[in-house]
Structure formats: C-alpha cells, structure tokens
Amino acid sequence: MSKKRIIVVGNGMVGHNFINTLATSEHSSEFELVTFSEEPRLAYDRVQLSKYFSGYTAADLALTTADDYERQGVVFTLNDKVVAINSHEKTITTASGRKEGYDKLVLATGSYPFVPPIPGKDQDHCLVYRTIEDLEAISASAAVSKTGVVVGGGLLGLEAANALKQAGLETHVVEFAPRLMAVQLDEGGGKLLRRKIEDLGVTVHTEKNTKEIVAGQECRYRMNFADGSFLETDMILFSAGIRPQDELARQFGLDLGERGGIVINDYCQTSDEDIYAIGECALWDNKIFGLVAPGYQMAKVSAAHIVSSLITHEEPALAFKGADMSTKLKLLGVDVASIGDAHGHTAGSQSYVFNDDIAEVYKRLIVSADGKKLLGAVLVGEAEAYGTLLQLMLNDMDIPGNPAALILPAVDGEASVGLGVAALPETAQICSCFDVTKGDLAAAVQGGCCTMGDIKDATKASTGCGGCSALVKQVMDAELVALGVEVNNNLCEHFAYTxxxxxxxxxxxxxxxxxxxxxxxxxxxxxxxxxxxxxxxxxxxxxxxxxxxxxxxxxDTNDIFLGNMQKDGTYSIVPRIAGGEITPDKLIVLGEIAKEYDLYTKITGGQRIDLFGAQLHELPQIWERLVAAGFETGHAYGKSLRTVKSCVGSTWCRYGVLDSVSMAIALENRYKGLRAPHKIKFAVSGCTRECAEAQSKDIGVIATEKGWNLYVCGNGGMRPRHADLFATELDDETLIKTIDRVLMFYVRTADRLQRTSVWMENLEGGLDYLREVVVDDKLGICSELEDAMTRVVSTYQCEWKTTLENPEKLKRFQHFINADEDDSNLLYVRERGQRRPATATERIELVNLSTVQG
Amino acid sequence: MTLLNSVKTGQEQAVDQWSSICLLEDIAPDTGVCALYQGEQVALFRIGDSDQVFAISNYDPLGEANVLSRGIVGSVGERLVVASPLYKQHYDLATGECLEDSDLLLKTYRVRVEQQQVQLS
Structure with missing residues (x-):
C-alpha cells in the first residue's frame, strides 16, 4: 500500500505539533508528511518569544531541528509559501512554482498581528511583534531609539513592553480600552496591574485612540490622539490583537466566518472534507482560539481524524469541544491569572473580592448564584491558587467550605485551603499544554514512574509552560501513596530523613x-x-x-585516599589546573612525574590532566612533588567542585568580549573545596559562540557586551540537560554573589547524589522559584547563604598539603599496615606506548609466562 | 611503626599462637587496614573507637581486586558489614558472607587485641 500524503501548510507551533503527533503515532510509517513554511526557520516557541531579549537564541527557542525532521521522515521546505490550492486535483502550488499532491491538506497558517488603519503606520520604526524576524527588527530599531510605545495593552502588548524595557527604552503602553488586559481582567485587577507596571517605570495611557502618526519634535514621531493629547516616541510597536491568516482559504473558496477565520467542524475539517484547519487560523463555533493549548488540541483531533478516515476506517475517537481560555502568566514580573468567567457575565453570579493595597495583591472569585460552584477568577500580584481554582472550575466541583477562604491569605499556623488532588476526577486536565489528564499521570505512575523526571519523560506533562508542575507532583505523590508505594524518602535504614x-x-x-x-x-x-x-x-x-x-x-572510597580508585585498586591523580590554564614549567613537572612512576596519562574533559595507576604508597611521594611545584588537589575524587572550563576569551580571541579565563580561574579558586550533594562543573565562555560549552554545565557563564549571562542546572553525561538562563548582563560582583546563593541553596536542599539538573527538575516551582529565592530573596535567606559560602571560601585548605604535613595520616598510604610490599595482584600490559591493566585473558597469559620463566 | 612477627608455616604453628600485626591506634576508628599474614591479604576493621576488631579476606571476588580494607564500615540490621569500595556489595564482618549473594563466602580470620596489639591467628 502506498503511503498517504499529508501536506501541512505552515510550520508554527501548532503545525509542528500536528506533524509530531502523526510522526510519533503507531501509524507513522503509513504517512508521508510534507510541510511548507514561509518563515526561514522551523517551528519555534512563540510563547517564550520575549526570552529572545534576555539572551535566548533562535536555537534555544526551536521546537525541532532539521535533523529531527529528517529522522522522522518529514519533508520540509522553508522560505516557500503555499499560494494556491486545487481541491479537485488535490494539489497545492507554492510561490516558487512547486506543485505537490495530497491526500489530506492541513492548514496551520496561524495569525498575523492586527495593525489599526492609522495614517502614518507604515513608516520605518513602526513594527509588530510576532516572529523572530520581528524581534530582530525591534532590536535594531531599539538600538537607535530612546523612547518606545506599544499600541495595545493586552497580553502580548505587555510582553512587548517588557521587551522594550529590557532593551533600555523609556517605555509607554497606549490602550484604547479603559484598562489593561481588558479581555482577561476586571476593573480591580486591571487597576492593580497598571499600578504595578507603572512602578516598574512603564507609563500606561488608557482610553487613547490614536488618530495619526506624524513627525515629532523631540522624538522621531508624534502620535496624535483623538482627545487632542499627543505622545512623542522614536519607535512604535503594534500589538492590538491578532487576525486569522485565512487568505489562502479565502482565495480558494473555503467557508470563512463573517470576521474571518476558516470555519471548521468538531473534527477540524473545513468545508472541504479533505482540508483541515487548526490553530489560530481556524474558527470553531464562531470563535478563534489565540492560545497554544487549544491549537495543540486541534492538532490532536485532526491527526486522529485523518488516521481514522484514511487508515483504520473506525469512528473518530476524538472531537474538538472548545477550550478553556484561562491563563496564568508573569507580565513584567507581575503574576497575573484569569480563569473562566472573569467578568461575572453569568446571570445571577456573585463575587468575592480580596484587595491588599500594601502587599499589592488583588483576587476576585466569581461564584454561581447558590455560591457552590466557581465560575471564574481574577488574580493579580499573587497567583498561587491558580491550579486549584482552575480545577474547581473546569471539573464543576463543589467549592469546599467557605469560598472566601480560597482567596484569603493563610493566617499563621493555619494551612491554606487547598484542593486535595484526590478530589479531582480522572478526566481532569492537569497539563493544558500537552493535554495530560490526572488519569494519564496515574497510568504513568502505575507504569513505574516515580519521580518528576520520569513523569516528564513519559507524559510530557509540565514540559511546556511548566505552570502545572506543582500540581503534577501532587498528583504523582497521591498516586504513589494510593498504589501502596510508601513515598519513602528516608536516606537509609539508619536515618528516617531525606x-x-x-x-x-x-x-x-x-x-x-x-x-x-x-x-x-x-x-x-x-x-x-x-x-x-x-x-x-x-x-x-x-x-x-x-x-x-x-x-x-x-x-567514600575516593575521598579517604584523596584519589580516584580504579578497577584494579590503584588510583588516578588529578591536580587542579584552574580554568585549564597551565604554564609550560608545570606541564613539564607533570610529564616528569608521569614518566618516573609510569603513569598512564590522559587529558580530561574538564581541561585537566589525569595520571592513572599510582599505588597507595606512591600517592604521598607524587603529591610531595606536585605540591612543591605549586599544584593543589583537584578534588576529582570528591562530590565537590570539579573544574571551571574556559575558552581563551578576549585576551587572545578575535571574537571574545570578556576575559573568560580570568573569570574561570577566579570562580574555580573561589569554589574549590566546596563539598556538595554531587559533583559540580562550571564553564565560562568569552562570547556567545560558546566554545566552553557552558550551557551543558551546572553553572554556565557566557560573556556578552553588556556583562555576564548566567546559566544554571545544565548537564552533559548520561541525561543531558540544556542549562536555564537565570540572569543576564551581570557585573563580576553580582555574578559571584548570585552563584554563591544558587550553590549554597543547592547544597542545602538537594537530595543525595542529585546533580543540579535533576534538582531543578524536581524543585517545586522550578526556575521561577529559584529566582524568587535567589534574586528576589523571597525566603529572606540570601545574606545567610552568602555568609555560609564566605565561610567555606575562607576555610579552604589543600587536603593533600595538610595530609603531607601530618605523618600520622600518611601511615595509611601503604598497601600493608605491616609490610612494605606491593599488591602482587597488579598486572599491566603496554598499549600505544603507555601502561594499562591487563585484561582477564592477558592476565592468564602473563601469569603462565612468569611461571614458565620462573 | 608497624610490627612484623616472624611468620611460621602452617604446620609449625601451634593452635593458639597469635601474631601481632599492628597497634590498635594504627587503625583509625571505623576504618580498615590491610595486613599481610602468612602470605595472604587480610582486611582488619575496627568498630568505632572500641577495641572490637574483625578480620576477613582483603580480596573482593566480584571486583577482582585487593581492596576490601578500604571500604566503609557500617551495619545492615544487626549485622556489622563492610561495603566493597568498588561495587558496594556488603560483606558480613563476622562470617564473611556476601549479603547480596549468600553463595559468596570470604575467608575470615581469628583476631584479638592484646595490650593494644592487634593479633591474628
């Protein structure tokens, strides 16, 4: 049977999600997947787009790569737009003239930013905010501007304002409605959000209708408003809503809504049954869904429908039933959430309001006439209750007890009212990004998952926006308990503690x-x-x-002899070579020692030199010479700081912007000797070319022209993890202070043998929480963490130097307590000019040989 | 420093002849040392800072190396054990039995502390 050909028009988040759904399904081999994108790159995460301004690169935002697609057999074409559909022949034609046939066609063309028809809107420095190319244009414009205005005070508008502020511009937001985020927030919420945003230095102008954009006197432009007032600015960013990209459907006769959007049925089929539309271009029940979760749901439904209509010929199992538009996000650092009927439009609905002007927190609950069901909520300034409230609303559950308790702050000694996860139905959607239900999580736990890492791998839950991570963990723990798996975090039989x-x-x-x-x-x-x-x-x-x-x-085995035990019981020696910088004289010393003791010599991944095969009694002799030559122990044996790898940086490199070697040496010398739950590796790169591979390290530092960017919790090795960008544009002092805090917090809170990467994945609240603790000092412990680190730094000693000065301790460094002989079990062969332990077969030969000769 | 008694062959040695190996204080609390006794490698372990000492073979049969004296001393239930420094199997200090594989039995040695001398027989 020939493969069924599916063409996907558009490779945005939803188009990619559709492809990924089919490419990873059990029927993947029965489809040929073809996709076209007018953009110059494959799908990337538009939700996180603003991170581009805090140092994320296009690669960081990518959702897939050419390699991934090739491996999955997906045929893709970039920079080529589909311009025609022939639904009789079932073909499409692209701008470059390519014609391709399809069995099913999926339109995932997304949306475009709406720019109000204001005279003067088409000039230079009048931009929109949607693609990476837009962001590049914004960057370029910001570089030659002092003031920036965002037109539109909605969700995206405020994201854009954040971007301008980060670019260092005096930032204004101009909104037509009387308040910010008019769709999601009520008056009280909008008012507080405005106050908080203005405190951050962004000026907000509401009820302003821009009449025209003309040349300015102080700045590049002047915006004249309908009420006679005006505002001067160097650049303008339009973020006044989106419109479905339905041009192709319009030209080729598919049904559209009155105000645009490609009409689809519950299976995401358009008026032509072989053509589907998904994501922001689609109109279901006269509604456009401008969030990613409903788009992913449409991708899932349409993929299932295509499989059932072309392959299995069964009744389609899934249908699109609309989507909840509740959202929770951080705008300019302010927590904002909106759930369900946030405006109380439901007949007879009543509300509870909590307003704290001091702490700047606003919460409003909309409940049913009888006060039993939650219909909606608005949270500004603090949104921890989002998960609980959303579940109450989505699952139509009775509010437990007094509804007011859901938004009142917890009084000391009283647990805040939460919703036991046990109360949730199996169908409750816990992760909306990947549509993972409580039932899915339960099944994963029954299948053997028992850590957050397992759950993420198995279900993808909490790998999108991450907003559900606390709830996912609660469900997982509850399921483990229900299964009778005692969630036993005891260290061992001797201590009932973690x-x-x-x-x-x-x-x-x-x-x-x-x-x-x-x-x-x-x-x-x-x-x-x-x-x-x-x-x-x-x-x-x-x-x-x-x-x-x-x-x-x-x-442990290694620490007790300050060396790394190898398979035959001998040790390897790794002196510290901070930052990977070493003088020729020191290199010669290492060479001489290795030669004299016949040590197998190898360069490590951390820019040091490893000498293998030293026997116990040789360790002090070797270290005597190393210490005399100015070496210190490298702690390669300890669960402690290992190395700070560096590139050569601005001192030699044509591209380097900061002195990465000096910083690496300073960091290595500061944290050397710090014992931790597991080993810690650092790297420092002198520019964004990232030659030191800092983004795969526990602590990664990358130089930019404006200072150091700090990455945390990366890992190479067995389970690689890309480090998270934690803070940007730091000066030397702030960088070190921040690392002090992160490391000491890790030391205090991690599990045994937990690397920072796994620690981060299991940290409730994740990166945001770490930032709250370390940057915002939410727990008020930052100075304590710094003091603790200062203590460690000031009490550093080279353990080998101390040991050499202590004859009692040196007694242990011999194989026999009562004889000067060596371990007779050690046998070696030579390979590529160096010594290595004999294999089992070689041992037999060597022993026979010596017997014969003897 | 350490003391090395003249070693006699098996036949010559009387049943209760004890050989002094080292001083008790040569074994740091809760650690082990390796002794050469009648041509064999013996791991000696001292429990806490007491004078309770155990002696088993120093050879780790799974790791195939002479390393057991360098393992960590501890307890599993009521049994005092050493964990192999190579792959962490536990060996009962009193019986030499491997807790993970009861077929594996290490040789044990009679050991005592007399006037601060650790002695094997």
Missing amino acids: RAELADIIRVKGYTTFAQVLQGHGKGHGCEICKPTVGSVLASFHNEYILKDEHIGLQ
Whole structure:
C-alpha cells in the first residue's frame, strides 16, 4: 500500500505539533508528511518569544531541528509559501512554482498581528511583534531609539513592553480600552496591574485612540490622539490583537466566518472534507482560539481524524469541544491569572473580592448564584491558587467550605485551603499544554514512574509552560501513596530523613560529627550511604579537614585516599589546573612525574590532566612533588567542585568580549573545596559562540557586551540537560554573589547524589522559584547563604598539603599496615606506548609466562 | 611503626599462637587496614573507637581486586558489614558472607587485641 500524503501548510507551533503527533503515532510509517513554511526557520516557541531579549537564541527557542525532521521522515521546505490550492486535483502550488499532491491538506497558517488603519503606520520604526524576524527588527530599531510605545495593552502588548524595557527604552503602553488586559481582567485587577507596571517605570495611557502618526519634535514621531493629547516616541510597536491568516482559504473558496477565520467542524475539517484547519487560523463555533493549548488540541483531533478516515476506517475517537481560555502568566514580573468567567457575565453570579493595597495583591472569585460552584477568577500580584481554582472550575466541583477562604491569605499556623488532588476526577486536565489528564499521570505512575523526571519523560506533562508542575507532583505523590508505594524518602535504614532534612538538622543543631547526628537522630552504625552523606553535609557547612579522626570513617572510597580508585585498586591523580590554564614549567613537572612512576596519562574533559595507576604508597611521594611545584588537589575524587572550563576569551580571541579565563580561574579558586550533594562543573565562555560549552554545565557563564549571562542546572553525561538562563548582563560582583546563593541553596536542599539538573527538575516551582529565592530573596535567606559560602571560601585548605604535613595520616598510604610490599595482584600490559591493566585473558597469559620463566 | 612477627608455616604453628600485626591506634576508628599474614591479604576493621576488631579476606571476588580494607564500615540490621569500595556489595564482618549473594563466602580470620596489639591467628 502506498503511503498517504499529508501536506501541512505552515510550520508554527501548532503545525509542528500536528506533524509530531502523526510522526510519533503507531501509524507513522503509513504517512508521508510534507510541510511548507514561509518563515526561514522551523517551528519555534512563540510563547517564550520575549526570552529572545534576555539572551535566548533562535536555537534555544526551536521546537525541532532539521535533523529531527529528517529522522522522522518529514519533508520540509522553508522560505516557500503555499499560494494556491486545487481541491479537485488535490494539489497545492507554492510561490516558487512547486506543485505537490495530497491526500489530506492541513492548514496551520496561524495569525498575523492586527495593525489599526492609522495614517502614518507604515513608516520605518513602526513594527509588530510576532516572529523572530520581528524581534530582530525591534532590536535594531531599539538600538537607535530612546523612547518606545506599544499600541495595545493586552497580553502580548505587555510582553512587548517588557521587551522594550529590557532593551533600555523609556517605555509607554497606549490602550484604547479603559484598562489593561481588558479581555482577561476586571476593573480591580486591571487597576492593580497598571499600578504595578507603572512602578516598574512603564507609563500606561488608557482610553487613547490614536488618530495619526506624524513627525515629532523631540522624538522621531508624534502620535496624535483623538482627545487632542499627543505622545512623542522614536519607535512604535503594534500589538492590538491578532487576525486569522485565512487568505489562502479565502482565495480558494473555503467557508470563512463573517470576521474571518476558516470555519471548521468538531473534527477540524473545513468545508472541504479533505482540508483541515487548526490553530489560530481556524474558527470553531464562531470563535478563534489565540492560545497554544487549544491549537495543540486541534492538532490532536485532526491527526486522529485523518488516521481514522484514511487508515483504520473506525469512528473518530476524538472531537474538538472548545477550550478553556484561562491563563496564568508573569507580565513584567507581575503574576497575573484569569480563569473562566472573569467578568461575572453569568446571570445571577456573585463575587468575592480580596484587595491588599500594601502587599499589592488583588483576587476576585466569581461564584454561581447558590455560591457552590466557581465560575471564574481574577488574580493579580499573587497567583498561587491558580491550579486549584482552575480545577474547581473546569471539573464543576463543589467549592469546599467557605469560598472566601480560597482567596484569603493563610493566617499563621493555619494551612491554606487547598484542593486535595484526590478530589479531582480522572478526566481532569492537569497539563493544558500537552493535554495530560490526572488519569494519564496515574497510568504513568502505575507504569513505574516515580519521580518528576520520569513523569516528564513519559507524559510530557509540565514540559511546556511548566505552570502545572506543582500540581503534577501532587498528583504523582497521591498516586504513589494510593498504589501502596510508601513515598519513602528516608536516606537509609539508619536515618528516617531525606538528605535535605538531615542538612537542616545539622545546620540548626550545629552538629559537627557523625556520632552526634547518629545519636540524636539515627540508629545502628550507619552505612556506605548515610556516612558519606553526613560527611559531605558536615564538610559543606564546616569545611573541616576530611581525614580528621572523627570524619575519616565517613569518607567514600575516593575521598579517604584523596584519589580516584580504579578497577584494579590503584588510583588516578588529578591536580587542579584552574580554568585549564597551565604554564609550560608545570606541564613539564607533570610529564616528569608521569614518566618516573609510569603513569598512564590522559587529558580530561574538564581541561585537566589525569595520571592513572599510582599505588597507595606512591600517592604521598607524587603529591610531595606536585605540591612543591605549586599544584593543589583537584578534588576529582570528591562530590565537590570539579573544574571551571574556559575558552581563551578576549585576551587572545578575535571574537571574545570578556576575559573568560580570568573569570574561570577566579570562580574555580573561589569554589574549590566546596563539598556538595554531587559533583559540580562550571564553564565560562568569552562570547556567545560558546566554545566552553557552558550551557551543558551546572553553572554556565557566557560573556556578552553588556556583562555576564548566567546559566544554571545544565548537564552533559548520561541525561543531558540544556542549562536555564537565570540572569543576564551581570557585573563580576553580582555574578559571584548570585552563584554563591544558587550553590549554597543547592547544597542545602538537594537530595543525595542529585546533580543540579535533576534538582531543578524536581524543585517545586522550578526556575521561577529559584529566582524568587535567589534574586528576589523571597525566603529572606540570601545574606545567610552568602555568609555560609564566605565561610567555606575562607576555610579552604589543600587536603593533600595538610595530609603531607601530618605523618600520622600518611601511615595509611601503604598497601600493608605491616609490610612494605606491593599488591602482587597488579598486572599491566603496554598499549600505544603507555601502561594499562591487563585484561582477564592477558592476565592468564602473563601469569603462565612468569611461571614458565620462573 | 608497624610490627612484623616472624611468620611460621602452617604446620609449625601451634593452635593458639597469635601474631601481632599492628597497634590498635594504627587503625583509625571505623576504618580498615590491610595486613599481610602468612602470605595472604587480610582486611582488619575496627568498630568505632572500641577495641572490637574483625578480620576477613582483603580480596573482593566480584571486583577482582585487593581492596576490601578500604571500604566503609557500617551495619545492615544487626549485622556489622563492610561495603566493597568498588561495587558496594556488603560483606558480613563476622562470617564473611556476601549479603547480596549468600553463595559468596570470604575467608575470615581469628583476631584479638592484646595490650593494644592487634593479633591474628
């Protein structure tokens, strides 16, 4: 059977989602997927578009890559627009003249920004905000402007205002309606949002109808308003709503709505049954859905319908039933949420209002006439209740107790009223970006998922906007409990606490030894899990010499001999080479030592040199020489800071904008010796070409012309994770202060052997929460975190230097306590001019040989 | 420094002849050391800062290396154990039994502390 040919017009978020749905379905081999985009790049995340201004690149925003599409067998063409449809022949034609046949055609052409018909709107520096190209134009215009105006005070308009503000412009928002976000917010909410935004330095003008744009006196342009007032500005950004991109459908006879939009039925079919329309170009029940979640739902429905009509010939299982338009977002740093009937249009509805002018929080609930059901809500300034309220509304649940309690702040000692996740029906949609229900999550847990990471991999839940992560975790935990899986976070049989809890106990009680912790809070003798864990926590807070009598028994295999044990029981040696910078003299010392002790020598991934095959008794001899030559221990054996990799930076590189090597050395010297829940790797790149690969590190620093951009919680290795952009354009001092806080917060709160990447994925509230703690100081602990780090930095010692000065400790560095002999079990062969342990087969040969010769 | 008694062959040695290996204080609390005893590698472990000492073979049969004396001492339930520093299997210090694989039994040695001397027999 030949493959069915599906052509998708438009490769935006929804078009891509459709392709991905079919390409990953069980019927993927039965389809040939072809897509055309008029944009120069494949689908990217428009929801996060404003991040482009905080340092994200087009690649960061990409939802797919050419490689991914090629692997999935998707044929794609960029920069070529579909200009004609022949529904009788079932073909399309592109601007470049290509003609392609289809079995089913999917229109995912999206929308375009509406620009009001104001005289003067088509001049230079009058722009819109929709694509990466638009953003590039905005950047270019902002660079030669001082003042910027956004026309439109809706959701996108405020995002755009944020972009202008970040670009350093004096920013104004001009809105036709009497308040900001008129669609989503009521008067009280709009008023507070305005106040908060004005506090941030953005001037808001409401009830302004722009009459014309003319040449200005102070600035490039003057906007004259209908009420006779005017405003001068250098650039204008139109964000006055969107219009469905239905031009193609209009020309080729598909049914359209009165005000535009391609009419679709419940299966997303247009008036031609072989042509579908999905996303913002589609009109269902006379409504356009300008959010991504309903678009994804349409993609899912249309894909299912295509499979059932071409392949399985079964009744379609899915239908589009409209979508909830509730939203929660952060606009210019202000939390804003709108749920359901936010304006109280429902007959007989009543409302509860909570307004706190001091804390700048506004909340309003719209409830049914009988006060039992939640119909809608507006939250400004604080939107933590969003998840709970949304579920109450979507699932038509009875409000538990007094509705007012849902918006009143928790009084000390009283738990805030939450909605037990157990109360939610199986069909409750928890993640709207990927349409994941409570039932889907339950099934994933039953299938073996028991961490947030597992759940994200299995269901995609919480991998879109991330707004549902707290709720997803609650559902997961509840399901685990329901399954009888005791959510046992105990460290081991000796301690009924997590590592984070033990860290708190140790910090608060001021314990300094394992014996104190075990006596106060544990049982038994401890084990290879709790001993190194407590040893690491003690070292993180007190930073004492780890081979002190009271600590030595806690240290892991590697720490106890300050080297990395290899498979045959010998050790590797890794001296610190901060930032990867090393003098020729030091290189020679390493070479001489390696030659003398016949150590296998290899360059590490962290820009250091690893010397393998040293026996216990050789370690002190070798380190004596290394320390004399100015080397320090590299902590390659510890759960601690490893390396700060760097590119050569502005001192030599033609492209470097800052001195990445000096910064890397400063960072490495600051944090060396910091014991942590797991190893920590850094990198510093001298420009955005990113040669040091900082975005795959726990802490990544990238130079820009305006300062350092800080990335956190990346990882290479087994489960790679792209680091998150945490803060931008930092000076040296702020950079170090921020890293101090992030690292110490990680040290305090992470689980045992949890890298920062997994820590971040399991951190409730994710990146935003980390920012609240570390940047906004929500918990009021920042100065404490800095002090704790200062203590660690000021108590640093090279553990090898200390050990060499301590003859008692050196006694341990020999294979036998009662003889000077070596371990006779060690056998080596030579390969490529160096020594390596013999394999099992080689050992037999070597032993036979020596027997024969002997 | 360490003491090395003259080692006798098995036949010559009387049943209760003890060889001094090292001083108790040579073994840091809750750690192990390796001793050479009659040509064999013996791992000696000291529990806490007491004079309770255990002796088992130093050879890790799964990791195939002489490393057990460098493992972490602890307990599983009531049993005192050492965890292999290579792959973390637990060995009962009293019986030599591997907790993860009861077919594996390490050789154990008689050990005592006499006047601060750790002795094997």
